[in-house]
Amino acid sequence: MFDLKMTGMTPFVLALVGALLIACQPAATPTSAPYDIRPLDQVSDGELPQIVDITDTDAVLIFESSIPLACSVVYGKTTAYGLISVDQDMAGGAHSGHHPLLLGLEPDSEYHYRVQGTAPDGTLYVGEDGTFRTLPAQEQVDVNLASLEAGARVAAVSSNFGGAANDQSWGADSAIDGSRGTAWSSAGDGNAAYIEIELAETAQLHAVEVWTRSMSDGTAQIFAFTLTTDGGEVLGPFTLHDAAQAHRFEVNVTARSLRLDVVDSSGGNTGLVEFAAYGMPIAD
Template sequence: MSIKQEMFMQVSKSPSKIRAITFFLLTFSLVAAGCSLSIAKDQTLDIRPLKDVYISGPPQLTAITTTDVELLFDSSRPLACSVIYGTTTDYGMIAIDQDMGGGAHIDHNPLLLGLEPDTEYHYRLQGTDPNGVIYVSGDMIFRTPARETNIEFNLASLEAGASILAVSSNFGGVANDATWGANNAIDGNRGTAWSSNGDGDDAYLEIQLPQKSRLNAVKVWTRTMSNNTSQIFSFILITDDGSELGPFTLENAEQSYHFEVDAEASSLRLEVVSSSGGNTGLIEFAVYGVPVE
């Protein structure tokens, strides 16, 4: 492989100080299983500062926890984006946009997973538009918070012994423990989600709790898609004795929402009341309370 550099790019620690555009002449040959790939010498890679596609400013980090953080960024051109991150500028980890369809978008929300508490991380955002132009930020830094000492115990988590009792459907007809399966709503990982198979307002999810408990709160986080479908606007809860709680309203899909309840149950069913249709589902469904002896 050979690379001829026609111009140079100087990147400082500030994402706003990319001082020039880099063009490279790149040729290489890849031989694998009898296949070859070549790029002509007169082709160029067009690399530009990410600020060229800012709409409302640079990328923003939201809901930083001890183990993950979501990056939000709107671009003026559709981009296929990724974030590289790590404890040094060697990075070592990568996150991509959270969207079932993939491809280029203008609203980006990659989730950076696998973080450690009270640790400084470097990150850089980069995206490619449909014409092959690459937009790159400079190196940026964030720090995760220290580990919490008093954490509510989630009765509806797989870790606690909860399980899926019933589900309206899983996207693509997959099993509950597969990607987009119902288990993803109760796995404690906001990097995964349950998606129904186009159930819209008819979507539901029922959880078997580890034991009968006095419930005092639930936490619910709806999924959404870049085409503004799949978002739950309101839902009700039904206990195993038929008691109905709600309806509860979810303001948006940017975070989980906490609702106080007062009920006794061995299982709990969430039914969608209204939504934007499509593959409705959940990023998180948590239940808090005290087991009944």
């Protein structure tokens, strides 16, 4: 038997021994989180994700979920994927209409893809692996004279979302950069939005293409617009039936610049995914 004698240091020693004993105990194993992972078809209403608008370098995935989801798609040449895309919606968050762009693809190649979405309650919905094939490399027959590549520039714009410069995200240059993965957005201009494109030189134009942007809440979509040349000639109004693609309109006009004015829209941050003009330059 030990004969424990209390001294003035005894409480301190006992506290120290207790602390050491606690410190030497193995760390407690954290409780596993109850992750909820379910098949995507539970929220697909029978309509699984589809790859549409396939070109030689990009494609669009469309999917309508029965509940709001924050959606993404992984893709690549194997089931290791390696690339990821999310919805192009500045509002962010969860919604039901999904249309992420799959960019950076190689012509005439098979790609794997898988869709996943997270619900606001944390449930993760995961789809099956799917495949699609890009088109063979396309030769461009008609040159877009209203592109940055062709020497066009933005001469004027009503505004850019967030006060961005023309060459920044949501800036006006995104309307003429030749990429459907970017877009120009005004800062809430609605029907007052406009953008003026100056071509590298005067041209005899025979067609224009206009692709309006839109948001998942139904705003930002342009329904009708006019075009005004640098000579003052007004064309239109032209009607845009949807925001799913570029719409082509035949024209017959000589111009160095074209100003697009919104006539009717769903309001909000109206803008363009792409603007194009086709024709033949005229020597000055």
